[in-house]
Amino acid sequence: MQGNRQDMAVLQEAVARIDRRHASFMPGIRFDGDPANGLIRFGIPAMDAVFKDGFPVRALHEVRCSLTRDIGAATGFLAGLLAGCMQERQGRIAWIRDPACHLDGGQLFPAGVSMFGLDPARLLVVHPADLKTALWAVDEAAKCKDLAGAILHVKGNPAHFDMTATRRLMLKAQHNGLFVCVLRQGGEEEASAAATRWHVKAAPSGADPDLENGIGLLRLGLVLERNRNGRTGQWTIAWNQQRREFEHAPTDIVDRAAASSDRPDRAPQMGQVMAFKRAS
Amino acid sequence: MRLVAIDETGHKAGLRTGQTLSDARALIPGLDSFDHDPKADAALLSAIATWCDRYTPLVALEHLPENVSGGCAGFFLDISGCAHLFGGEEAMLEDILDRLRAAGFLVGAAIADTPGAAWAFARYSDRTVIAPGAHETALLDLPLAGLRLEPDLLDMLRKLGLRTIGCIADLPRAPFAARFGNDLLRRLDQALGREDEAISPRLPVPELSSERAFAEPIIMQEDIERTAAHLAGALRPGLDKRQLGARELELKLFRVDGHVVSIRVRAASPVHSVPRIVMLFQERIAGFHEDLDAGFGFDLVRLNVLQSEARQNQQTDLTASSGQGEAYGTLVDKLGARLGMDRVQHYVAADTHIPERSFGLLPEAADQDSAAQKLLWQDAARQDGGKAGPVVLSRPVVLFDRPEQVEAIAEVPDGPPIRFRWRRSLYCIARSEGPERIACEWWRDGRGGHSRDYFRVEDDEGYRFWIFRQGLFERETRHPKWFMHGLFA
Incomplete structure (x- = not known):
């Protein structure tokens, strides 16, 4: 019995050693906080503070906006994030769109996307005929080791796209070292296996130094609603076109206290926000 | 109403095409008649021609005027090099006729050296297989109608006492041509083989093809996939020998009842390995909205390579790829096979300033040469956001395919709007920049096209829009309209 236990310990140690050796070759498993392992920093101290080791690129994330007209802000944030995440990585990015988004959400404008530093030629645009095949397509894309990222653009909260589906995506993203992101247009917040969930809203831009009544740096109101590896938070950031990166943009209004870190955090909202105001 | 076609019993009862329906009814009171449907006829003929693919890849529909066709439609099958696969010409002909008769068609057929001779024997003789070289003498006894001639010409020849092909075969040619035109001699030469006649096959001949016939028809999808794998394996040596990979493949499933299912797939890069080819078909079949209708089963399965390309032999990287996950080409193939190649796209830039025309989406192909396109994008990026640029x-970032009209109020006719109503909600403009004028493309839109003045505007809540006024005030129109075209971040 004693001998067995010793043998066991030796074997366990050997297994651990093998694991460690293999893990160091495997992308997506993080041992330290360097970019080679898929951890990046935003360069905004307040935001980096909530990510202990850095923002995990190789995982499933979610970017959502509550109203359809916010889709520009959400897409812009995602484009900036992608450009930041993809600097190190080669490979294409699959952009898979649920056909329901197309009706009122328009389409990506390559010239605008390229201004965020993301080369439109890197995008592989997939237009599935329905949501079911869209989910299949993003599953397949997450399996591909040559891709750098996969974006699934959905509208609202489709019933098919549930916890299990997101968990599967998360596992594949981690295993294959992909940046996978759900871009949710006009949906409620929903339980998912994503590492982070961001809520994006357009915020009034600052004054333009050169032009009277001109539009200054574009600002986004950002709420980190969910963070698996740390606290959540709320910031207003601005896109610095010159340096091609986001920067902290303190507004006149004092940033509200960060949402509490232990989930569930916020009181449920009463009623429902409709996509558009009724004019009459 | 006149009769267009008559079945066998009708012929025996003395009906003729061109007769009026009332005359025919007078002859046979209980006559069944159906409306003539040329489209359905054409569809049926094309379905039979597709079915004939199982005998030879060269199947042609005969294109003859209605009054020349001898009362029935026909096909030419070029069976050079195919007959031995079916146990000889007699056996092959018997097989074709048996199957078509079993399907309920009244058919006649003949095999001869020239299409013209086969046409004549199939219609005006009982002989079915004419030995090579024997058609010249055998044709001489057939009536002149066997030469595919116009009825008027036939009448004229009959009045002259010329009834069989033998009557005119050896007559002096020059006076004949002068009197009856070139058509008669051309048809005669074609039938006798003095002049070549090419048939025009419906489908291009596949570059490579392999097939498998089953005594017991297969029904299960797994069996079909296994057969596809087997056929792909059989194609492999041919592809290897030529150093080719297939870009477009077609799996043809011949159902027992004559229906032919054709499944086409395109690969993003030349493929040759069996698992890749089978995967393409699996995804394509999975992408169908309904299951493959196997009916009573498929008795012949054929795999065609429709398009092939030189294979790129790339050495696989020993260190970089860790073996997990799939390659990019496989992903594109898989998505393309399931969704259709036109749903898997990439952006290309176009040389125009009109925003909705300035880019396009093309089907993704792994080996595309998009260097030129990339240059354009990078240019755009550098110009707008580089170190030195503005x-x-x-x-x-988001553009609407079709600009949406908004009701806008501007302070001055050619200034930015103060507020506008879009999708039934009102936006008050807090900041605005513009205009950026994009002139219309007169070479496309014509003389009446209007210029667009684009404004970047921000409302009091922070939403940033790209809206434009179409038409210059007073110079182009009295009442310019406003449109919403895009959303900024």
């Missing part, structure tokens, strides 16, 4: 985010 620091303005001048283009939105």
Whole structure:
């Protein structure tokens, strides 16, 4: 019995050693906080503070906006994030769109996307005929080791796209070292296996130094609603076109206290926000 | 109403095409008649021609005027090099006739050296297989109608006492041509083989093809996939020998009842390995909205390579790829096979300033040469956001395919709007920049096209829009309209 236990310990140690050796070759498993392992920093101290080791690129994330007209802000944030995440990585990015988004959400404008530093030629645009095949397509894309990222653009909260589906995506993203992101247009917040969930809203831009009544740096109101590896938070950031990166943009209004870190955090909202105001 | 076609019993009862329906009814009171449906006829003929593919890849529909066709439609099958696969010409002909008769068609057929001779024997003789070289003498006894001639010409010849092909075969040619035109001699030469006649096959001949016939028809999808794998394996040596990979493949499933299912797939890069080819078909079949209708089963399965390309032999990287996950080409193939190649796309830039025309989406192919396109994008990026360029985010990230009209109120006719109503909600403009004028493309839109003045506007809540006024006030129109075209971040 004693001998067995010793043998066991030796074997366990050997297994651990093998694991460690293999893990160091495997992308997506993080041992330290360097970019080679898929951890990046935003360069905004307040935001980096909530990510202990850095923002995990190789995982499933979610970017959502509550109203359809916010889709520009959400897409812009995602484009900036992608450009930041993809600097190190080669490979294409699959952009898979649920056909329901197309009706009122328009389409990506390559010239605008390229201004965020993301080369439109890197995008592989997939237009599935329905949501079911869209989910299949993003599953397949997450399996591909040559891709750098996969974006699934959905509208609202489709019933098919549930916890299990997101968990599967998360596992594949981690295993294959992909940046996978759900871009949710006009949906409620929903339980998912994503590492982070961001809520994006357009915020009034600052004054333009050169032009009277001109539009200054574009600002986004950002709420980190969910963070698996740390606290959540709320910031207003601005896109610095010159340096091609986001920067902290303190507004006149004092940033509200960060949402509490232990989930569930916020009181449920009463009623429902409709996509558009009724004019009459 | 006149009779267009008559079945066998009708012929025996003395009906003729061109007769009026009332005359025919007078002859046979209980006559069944159906409306003539040329489209359905054509569809049926094309279905039979597709079915004939199982005998030879060269199947042609005969294109003859209605009054020349001898009362029935026909096909030419070029069976050079195919007959031995079916146990000889007699056996092959018997097989074709048996199957078509079993399907309920009244058919006649003949095999001869020239299409013209086969046409004549199939219609005006009982002989079915004419030995090579024997058609010249055998044709001489057939009536002149066997030469595919116009009825008027036939009448004229009959009045002259010329009834069989033998009557005119050896007559002096020059007076004949002068009197009856070239058509008669051309048809005669074609039938006798003095002049070549090419048939025009419906489908291009596949570059490579392999097939498998089953005594017991297969029904299960797994069996079909296994057969596809087997056929792909059989194609492999041919592809290897030529150093080719297939870009477009077709799996043809011949159902027992004559229906032919054709499944086409395109690969993003030349493929040759069996698992890749089978995967393409699996995804394609999975992408169908309904299951493959196997009916009573498929008795012949054929795999065609429709398009092939030189294979790129790339050495696989020993260190970089860790073996997990799939390659990019496989992903594109898989998505393309399931969704259709036109749903898996990439952006290309176009040389125009009109925003909705300035880019396009093309089907993704792994080996595309998009260097030129990339240059264009990078240019655009550098110009707008490089170190030296103006620091303005001048283009939105989201663009509407079709600009949406908004009701806008501007202070001055050619100034930015103060407020506008879009999708039934009101936006008050807090900041605005513009205009950026994009003139219409007169070479496309014509003389009446209007210029667009684009404004970047921000409302009091922070939403940033790209809206434009179509038409210059007073110079182009009295009442310019406003449109919403995009959303900024």
